[in-house]
Amino acid sequence: MFADRAKIFIRSGKGGDGHVSFRRELYVPNGGPDGGDGGRGGDVIFEVDEGLNTLQDFRHRRKYTAKDGEPGGKRRCHGKDAEDIVLRVPEGTVVKEAESGKVIADMSGENRRQIILKGGRGGLGNQHFATATMQIPKYAQPGRPSQELWVSLELKVIADVGLVGFPNVGKSTLLSRVTNAQPKIANYHFTTLNPNLGVVDLEDANGFVIADIPGLIEGASEGVGLGHEFLRHIERTRLIIHVVDAAGSEGRDPVEDIHKINAELMAYNEEVARRPQVIAANKTDLIYSGEEEDPVDRLRAEFEPEGIRVFPISGVTGAGITELLYYVSDELKKLPDEPVIFEQEYFPEEELIYMDLPYTVEKEGGIYVVEGPKIEKMLGYTNLDSEKGFAFFQKFLKDTGILDELESAGIQEGDTVRMYGLQFDYYK
Numbered sequence: 304m305f306a307d308r309a310k311i312f313i314r315s316g317k318g319g320d321g322h323v324s325f326r327r328e329l330y331v332p333n334g335g336p337d338g339g340d341g342g343r344g345g346d347v348i349f350e351v352d353e354g355l356n357t358l359q360d361f362r363h364r365r366k367y368t369a370k371d372g373e374p375g376g377k378r379r380c381h382g383k384d385a386e387d388i389v390l391r392v393p394e395g396t397v398v399k400e401a402e403s404g405k406v407i408a409d410m411s412g413e414n415r416r417q418i419i420l421k422g423g424r425g426g427l428g429n430q431h432f433a434t435a436t437m438q439i440p441k442y443a444q445p446g447r448p449s450q451e452l453w454v455s456l457e458l459k460v461i462a463d464v465g466l467v468g469f470p471n472v473g474k475s476t477l478l479s480r481v482t483n484a485q486p487k488i489a490n491y492h493f494t495t496l497n498p499n500l501g502v503v504d505l506e507d508a509n510g511f512v513i514a515d516i517p518g519l520i521e522g523a524s525e526g527v528g529l530g531h532e533f534l535r536h537i538e539r540t541r542l543i544i545h546v547v548d549a550a551g552s553e554g555r556d557p558v559e560d561i562h563k564i565n566a567e568l569m570a571y572n573e574e575v576a577r578r579p580q581v582i583a584a585n586k587t588d589l590i591y592s593g594e595e596e597d598p599v600d601r602l603r604a605e606f607e608p609e610g611i612r613v614f615p616i617s618g619v620t621g622a623g624i625t626e627l628l629y630y631v632s633d634e635l636k637k638l639p640d641e642p643v644i645f646e647q648e649y650f651p652e653e654e655l656i657y658m659d660l661p662y663t664v665e666k667e668g669g670i671y672v673v674e675g676p677k678i679e680k681m682l683g684y685t686n687l688d689s690e691k692g693f694a695f696f697q698k699f700l701k702d703t704g705i706l707d708e709l710e711s712a713g714i715q716e717g718d719t720v721r722m723y724g725l726q727f728d729y730y731k
Contacts, residue, residue, distance in 0.1 A: 309361035316344025318423030318446030319372035342382035344422030345369030423447030462514035
C-alpha cells in the first residue's frame, strides 16, 4: 500500500548525570573529587534511503525514542554516550512540526541526512566543581533533558513535469507510452491511487522525469475526493501538462475541464498554479470529422492566447506525442534547473528552549541564582564554548526577560550569577 503521509512522535535521549565521588586510596584518606561526567543522549536523525518510495513503515509504528546517556562513575569514569536513532525516509520527504505545520527539514536535493532533535549533553561530575574555597564539592551536574516533538511526514515526489487532469482522461496510458513506467491501466475512475514516476528519454534532446498525479475532481483543494490526497505531489514540478479528453467521450467539456483543474490548483497553491503549462488534448482518435466544431480548435482559441500551447495527441495510437515531448524538453531548458526545496521554518532547539517553562531568580549569599526547567533546557542544548552559542545564550537571557528580572532583584555590575554548573560575572 502506498503511503505519503504519517504522524509520529520522536524523542532524543537524556544526557547521563554527572557522578559525585572522592578518591579513597591507601595513605590518601582525604582524596579530592573524582566523579566522572555523564554520557551524551542519542540524537534523532532523518536519513534518505534510495530504496524507499513510501512512508508505509511509519504507519505501523508511531513512537521513536533514542537511548539516554549513561551516568558518570568513580575515578573520573565517563558515562557511555548513547547511540543515535536513525529514521530512514524516501527522498522528497518533508518533515514538519505537527501542530504548526512549519517545515523542519526537506529530505531532498543535497540534504541526505539531518539531525532533527539533539540528545542532551552529559552532566559534569563533581571533579569540575572544586575550587580553592570548596575542595570537597558534593554537587554534580544532572544530565541535560531530552527533546521531544510530534512531527508530520509528507512525501512530495520529485519530478520535472506533472501530469494532471480529471480521472479517466488517459494520463496513465500516456505515461506508459512515453516512459519506462508501468502503471496499472483500466477504464475506471481513480484507477491511479498513487503517483507514478517515469523517465522520458529523447533522441538529441534532454530527457526529464514525469509524474502521473492521480485524477483530480472539483473540490479537491478542499478535501473532496481523492484529489486532495495527492495535490502535494505537484508542488515540486517545474512544468504542468494538463491531459484532457478532447473527444468528450464521457460527456465532459474539455475547455471547462481545464478551467476547473486550474481553479483547483489556484485554490491549493497559487505559486504552483502559475507554473508553465501545456495542454495535451488526448483521445483525438475518437474525434469524428463530421462534428460541427473541432474541440482541439476550441481549446486553442481559448488557451493559446494566454501562452498555453495545445497539442492534439492519442495515447492509444501515439499520434502527436513526439511533438509534445520535444516541446516540453525545450521549455524545461528555459526554466531554472534547481529542484524545488522547502526552506526550514521551525528550529527545534530554539523553539523548545523558548517554550513557556518556569524559572526562578533568587539571591543566595551575595550570588544571584537562576534555576528552573527553562534554564536547564537552554543550557542542555547550547554550546557556550562557541561564539555562536554564547551569542544565543545572551539573546536568550534578554528575550526571555531574565536580565530584566536580575536587574529588578538589584544586581550590579561585577556581581556573580549562577545557573546550575555555570557561573559568571554580570556586566551590561
